[in-house]
Each structure stands twice: as structure tokens, then as C-alpha cells.
Amino acid sequence: MSDTPDSAVRTYIEQHRTAFLDDLADWLRIPSVSAQPVHDGDVRRSAEWLSAKLKETGFPVAEIWETPGAPAVFAEWPSDDPDAPTVLVYGHHDVQPAAREDGWDTDPFEPVIRDGRMYGRGAADDKGQVFFHTLGVRAHLATTGRTTPAVNLKLLIEGEEESGSPNFRTLVEEQAARLTADAVIVSDTGMWDETTPTVCTGMRGLAECEIELYGPEQDIHSGSFGGAVPNPATAVARLVAALHDADGRVAIPGFYDGVTELTDIERALFAELPFDEATWLRTAKSRAASGEAGHSTLERIWARPTAEVNGIGGGYQGAGSKTIIPSSALVKISFRLVAGQDPDHIQQVVRDWAEAQVPAGVRHRITFAPATRPCLTPLDHPALQAVARAMGRAFGQKILFTREGGSGPAADLQDVLGAPVLFLGISVPSDGWHAPNEKVELDLLLKGVETAAHLWGELAAALR
Numbered sequence: 001m002s003d004t005p006d007s008a009v010r011t012y013i014e015q016h017r018t019a020f021l022d023d024l025a026d027w028l029r030i031p032s033v034s035a036q037p038v039h040d041g042d043v044r045r046s047a048e049w050l051s052a053k054l055k056e057t058g059f060p061v062a063e064i065w066e067t068p069g070a071p072a073v074f075a076e077w078p079s080d081d082p083d084a085p086t087v088l089v090y091g092h093h094d095v096q097p098a099a100r101e102d103g104w105d106t107d108p109f110e111p112v113i114r115d116g117r118m119y120g121r122g123a124a125d126d127k128g129q130v131f132f133h134t135l136g137v138r139a140h141l142a143t144t145g146r147t148t149p150a151v152n153l154k155l156l157i158e159g160e161e162e163s164g165s166p167n168f169r170t171l172v173e174e175q176a177a178r179l180t181a182d183a184v185i186v187s188d189t190g191m192w193d194e195t196t197p198t199v200c201t202g203m204r205g206l207a208e209c210e211i212e213l214y215g216p217e218q219d220i221h222s223g224s225f226g227g228a229v230p231n232p233a234t235a236v237a238r239l240v241a242a243l244h245d246a247d248g249r250v251a252i253p254g255f256y257d258g259v260t261e262l263t264d265i266e267r268a269l270f271a272e273l274p275f276d277e278a279t280w281l282r283t284a285k286s287r288a289a290s291g292e293a294g295h296s297t298l299e300r301i302w303a304r305p306t307a308e309v310n311g312i313g314g315g316y317q318g319a320g321s322k323t324i325i326p327s328s329a330l331v332k333i334s335f336r337l338v339a340g341q342d343p344d345h346i347q348q349v350v351r352d353w354a355e356a357q358v359p360a361g362v363r364h365r366i367t368f369a370p371a372t373r374p375c376l377t378p379l380d381h382p383a384l385q386a387v388a389r390a391m392g393r394a395f396g397q398k399i400l401f402t403r404e405g406g407s408g409p410a411a412d413l414q415d416v417l418g419a420p421v422l423f424l425g426i427s428v429p430s431d432g433w434h435a436p437n438e439k440v441e442l443d444l445l446l447k448g449v450e451t452a453a454h455l456w457g458e459l460a461a462a463l464r
Contacts, residue, residue: 006393008143009453013135013446020135020449021118021442023053027093027127028111028120034070034094034163043159046093047071050130050157057134058141059155065175067167070094070159074178077137077153085463086152087456088181090413091130091188092161095122096434103436116442123440124431129187130157132426132445136452143453150460154181158409161188165409172416181419182463183383185455186410187448189425192273194441197395198402199388200423202376204305205337206407207346207368211239211354212330214363219315219324226325230361233314236329239357243307243333247293250307250335254349258340260376262303269379269401270298283429302403306336336405343371373411376403377420386462387422387455394450424451 013020032046033039047064054062054075061076073093098108098121106112111120122128137149144150156179158168172179192198213232216225245251262270277289277297291300300306314329316322335346347368358364377384379401388399404423414421426448432438 006454009139009450012139012142013449013453016135016138017446020131021113023134024118024123024128024131025111025120027053027131028118028122029109031098031109031121032094032159033097034160036097040070043070043094047073047157047159050093051075053134054155057138065171067160067171069163069167072159072171073155073157074175075155076178077149079150079152079460080148081150081460083464084149084151084460085182086154086180087183087185087459088154088156088179088413088417088419089130089133089185089187090156090158090410091126091186092158093127093130094159094162095125095127096162098436098438105437108436108438113442117439118442118445119437119439121438123438124190124427125433125438126161126188128440128445129189129425129427129448130155132448133187133452135449137456139449139453140456144457150456151463153456154179161409165412168409169412169416172412176416179413179417181417183459184410184413184417184419184421185387186408186413186421186423187425188408188410189404189423190427190429190431191425191444192400192402192428194428194430194444196274196400197391197397197426197447198273198400199384199391200402200404200425201379201384202339202421203374203404203410204302204407205341205343205374205411206372207335207337207343207350208310208333208371209335209347209350209366209368210330210332211236212328212365212367213239213314213358214328214365215361216325216327218327220327222323222325229325230359231325232329232362233326235357235359235362236312236314236331239354240309240312240331242357243309248291249293250305252307252349252353254352255305255307255346257345257349258342259305259338260340262299266303266379266401267296267299270296270302272400273298273402301405303338305338305341308334308336310334336407337371337374339374339376341374343373347371372407372409373415374407375411375414375421377422381420382462383420383422383459386458387424390454390458391424391451393454394447424448424455426451
């Protein structure tokens, strides 16, 4: 149990609310768009701003770490307790592109506060959620009488997450000795909704491939040669048709090797969430739910591996007809992976499966993009329970648990550092990540500050 008094924390945060929001607005004014080279200087300026602010907060170490791309920020504040565990906070300071003409009501890089919300690119994803740790650690110190945090506190805030984190894993591997930690806190995530605080326990991994099939050396006449030579477009269609069985399971032999199955407790916790499938379908712009038989929609998108056709093509695509056998065809497939699956193994079984589908006379080539590993922290892990307790103290209600269906660099931290990954975020679906009029709910943002203030004491006790 943390020794931080709850009421004292709230009072401290309210006293410093205005300055905190003013500082966040200053940071949001820096258009740190990593995807656009014209903003390279702004991404660097964002890193410099954050490094300076962390030093002002009290971190004795705050450095800019160079990469072949955009810079990251590393900070460290050792505890004076020789037995204190070490915790690393991950986030990112780069943002998605944004322009007024995209549909913003105001300038995306001139933040405004309206109706209890701060609007601006990066308000929720991810500057707001990184920045609440600065006031959180100050509240932790001020209300416990400590001069250093209860844990050895480290921050790693990257500058290329919105560009796919191309240099992140290499950076983590190169700096592994300085990043060593007993637990990792990812503050680039969110809650179920405004009234349902939740903690995410894991993310799926990702493997992507492109399968190209080649038949005749050029497009040929379907009347003269059709039915007598293999058609690569037909072969692609058959390959895609063979991807799943009648129950929606991926039909690639070996695909499910090692999968960590849901426990009855996890299924029950998923069922506690206020999930409305009709509303979810409207958000998905879809008319029906579908997927692997025997699993709920939430289980399918959070805890089951998948194979999805992202694109398929070959042959004539124009108006009217062109009676040919095309010379080539292709399909792009992405595989979402869950805990227990090894991306290297998945790549091999996909290669073996695809090769077995290709008919004689058709050449093939399979290309894989760099994979992302899945990560999952068990519900009974002491660090996860510490995060839930800290959040429960801030929100004053029961904390539920979710997972994330997407993928991200958090798994690289777990893989390289060998530390459990915990997710602490206060963003909600209405915040509009990557969309016009991105915002953060100020009441929730300050609950994030409050959670962070309690978290270090909770983790110090849990990880001893």
C-alpha cells in the first residue's frame, strides 16, 4: 500500500492544475510530426522541450538519445532507498500529421480548452499521457515528504512511434543496460470509456506478408490458353479461400502452436465490461460480427490470433472486359499474434503453407515485414495489481481489465528487458486519436496525475 494520502494528493494537484495545463499547452504547440520531413526540426525541438521540463521537474538525469531517425528522451530519478525496485515509463512525443483543412474546428497546434476538454494534436496521443507523470511524481514527493521517488524511476519517450518506431528496438537493445527495470509502464493507451476505468493487460503482436504469384511470362489470351495453363489470379483466390476453415479458425498447420488460452477468470472479467455489440458494429461500420467460432467479439479482437487479407489483386482492373490470363497476382495478409506465439515460427509455417497451396507452373515469392511480438502480463502479477490499486484510489471505483487488439513497441521492451509491461492510460475512445479535433478530458487527465502519484508507492511495496 502506498503511503501517499489520497486527499493530500488531490489538493496538491488542484493547486498546480493551471501551471500544469499551461505547460502542456506549450508542448502541444510544437508540431512534432515525425512522418513529415519538414517537421524534423520540430520533433527535435519537442525532445529538447521535454528534456528541459523533466530537469525542471527534478529528474537529475534527462538526456536526448539520438537514433538514425528522430531523437528520444531518457530521464532517470534514482530512489534513496537501496532496496527500491526500478520502473521504466514508456511513451512518445511525436504526433500524427494535422492541418486545419482536415476538419479541425481550430488550429491543431494551438490548443484550446473548451467544455472541460483540451483540444490539440497530441493532447491524448501521447503528450498529455506522458506529461501527467511530471505532476504525478511531484505530488508523490510533496505528499509523502520524500526527496526522491519510492522507486528508481526512468522514462523513455521515443520520437518515431507515429512512424512505426523503425529504430526503437535497436535503441532499446543498445541501451539495455541503462534501461534495465523490474517493470515497464506504458502510458500510450486508454480506458474503456469515461465512466469505466480499466487497465490493459496486453497487446497482440503482428506479422505481415505479401505473397506474389507468377504464371505466364506475360498476360495471355484466355480463349487460346484458358483452361490449359495455370492462372495465378485463380491460385491467389484459392490460397485466400484456404486461409480459414468453416469455423473461422486459421487453417495454417502449426499456426496455433503455443497460444496462451484464456482462463475462465479472464473470460468472466471481459464479460463484466459494458460492451454493446450493436454500438460496436456501428463504430466498425459493419453489418454483422464474424470470426472464430466459440469466442465472443471481445475475445476475438483481444485474445485470439487472426489472419486478415489486407489487399488482393491481379489481372485487368479497368472498365469493361479484357479476356486474359494475367501474368501475376498478389495478396497482402496480416497476422495478429497472441501470447505464446513466436513470430519466427509463424513466418515459417506461413511459408510452408503458402508453398503447398501454389500449383505446378506458378512461381511464388513471400516477403515478410519486421514482426512485432505480443505481450501479456498475468492478472495476478503483483505489478499489475499495483497499477489497478493506484488507479482505483484515484477513481474511487472498481477497476476492470481489457486487452489491446492492436500492436505496438511495448513488446520490444518486454522482449529485450525481460520485464513485465503494464499499461496506464486515461484516454477514452471519444478523444479522437489520429483524427481531427483530438482532445483529452481534463478531469480524466488529472485522474492520470493522481494515479501516477499513488503508483510509485504501490509498486515499491509490490515489487520488493
